[in-house]
Amino acid sequence: MEVKAIVKDTGYSALKVRLCVDMVRGKKVSEAITMLRFMTSPTAKVVSKVIKSATANAENNFQMNPADLKISQIYADEARMLKRMRPQARGRVSPILKRSSHITVVVAD
Template identity: 60%
Template sequence: MEVKAVAKDTGLPASKVRPLVDMVRGKRVDEALNLLRYAASPKARYLAKVVKSAAANAENNYQMEPADLKIVKIYVDVATSMRRFKARSRGRASPIRKNSSHITVIVAEQEG
């Protein structure tokens, strides 16, 4: 059985979270959390919270053993971006986009 956890509108750009997602895809949950704990990016802390949430959902809602869980699917989708304008010289304005993303983690018990 697959169990899912989603973090919506994280405020983190998808392009900066994707390298971390690629690093933990297909790993066991405890191994993924260990990799994220020592990752150089501050975005790893947010990703670790979503992985922990998926493991907690599996444990509390479906009585799965957390030690047997593996990340089956993990992906980052682009969410809405906040649009702001910054004042420039000569009365002009230039746009600023603050990108956001949705992080989805799906875990399942590994066979064997």
């Protein structure tokens, strides 16, 4: 059985989140959380929280053993962009795109 957890509109771009996500794909949950704990990226903390949430969903809602869980799917999609403008020389403007992402984790036995 597969159990899912999603976090939406994180403050990190999908490219930065995918670096952490790719490292833990296919690993056991306990191993993935240990790996993320020692990463220097601030996105690792957010990914770790989503994995813990999926594990808690599996344990509380479906009475699955957390020690047996494995990350079957994990991915980061792009979310909405905040668009701001920065003034430039000669009356021009240049855009600032503040990107965010959605992170989805699916754990299974």
